[in-house]
Amino acid sequence: MSHEKGAEDDIFARLHELDLELLVAVQRRGCRDCCGGRLDRADFSRKVRGVSESAERYFETRFALCCSREGCRRRTLPPSLRFLGRRVFAAVAIVAACVAEQAHRRWQEARRIRRWLAWWREDFGGGPRLLELRGRLAVPIDRDALPGSLLAAVQGPTPADRLVRLLALVADVVAPIPHEG
Ligand SMILES: [Zn+2]
Structure with a gap:
């Protein structure tokens, strides 16, 4: 494993960890749709795109919670640093692609002015x-x-x-x- 790949995986591991922290924080508050019912894990699997194969393991699950109270059972989705809404591409891949595109455009503009x-x-x-x-x-x-x-x-x-x-x-x-x- 190259040094760069290792550093990249560190970021994905950190994002996974932060998502877990967000999950725990939301879970601690209890259900907002009834009188604070206990929230149980109701994660669902995701198939991510835009990250290396070795990093996919950090994106297999979207953390989710579900109220345990009978008659409520509302699903609560904690915020996520890994996933941007329903998009299949990892949030980090979307940001990186957009920043690269903007840098590329700036570079092209600079080249045009040099010409x-x-x-x-x-x-x-x-x-x-x-x-x-x-x-x-x-x-x-x-x-x-x-x-x-x-x-x-x-x-x-x-x-x-x-x-x-x-x-x-x-x-x-x-x-x-x-x-x-
Ligand atoms: Zn509830």
Whole structure:
């Protein structure tokens, strides 16, 4: 058994243990549906998904309680750290999958922005476009700091004005429109 697998099983064992503690705490309170009838174990078996085979043994049973009082017999389900409602996937697997997906998306976003920055530096800043803009604005524009350096170079009364001015310059340089007349 690898070290990682061992650590993983430790977590599942701990979740199982915590579920047992929750079960005991709920059982101690007695039935809430009558005058505090004694709660007996009424566990049911579950077939879990999303955990390794070696960990399945910690997910075989959903702890449940049942009122022992005749005429009540209400089932009480203690909270669970292992199961998320009726879902067949272990709660820990659902959380891990969602967090991984979010991290993946963030990573993809970061990669996309890196590609954009590379475009500013290599394509936009590498050709005659930047030279043309430098000439037009008559100020130095740091190629490695594009597009921030360009934004700092344009004039305008408000940030929105400067942004629009930048977009106009970029549009003009990237795809020059023939001037009238
Ligand atoms: Zn009861």
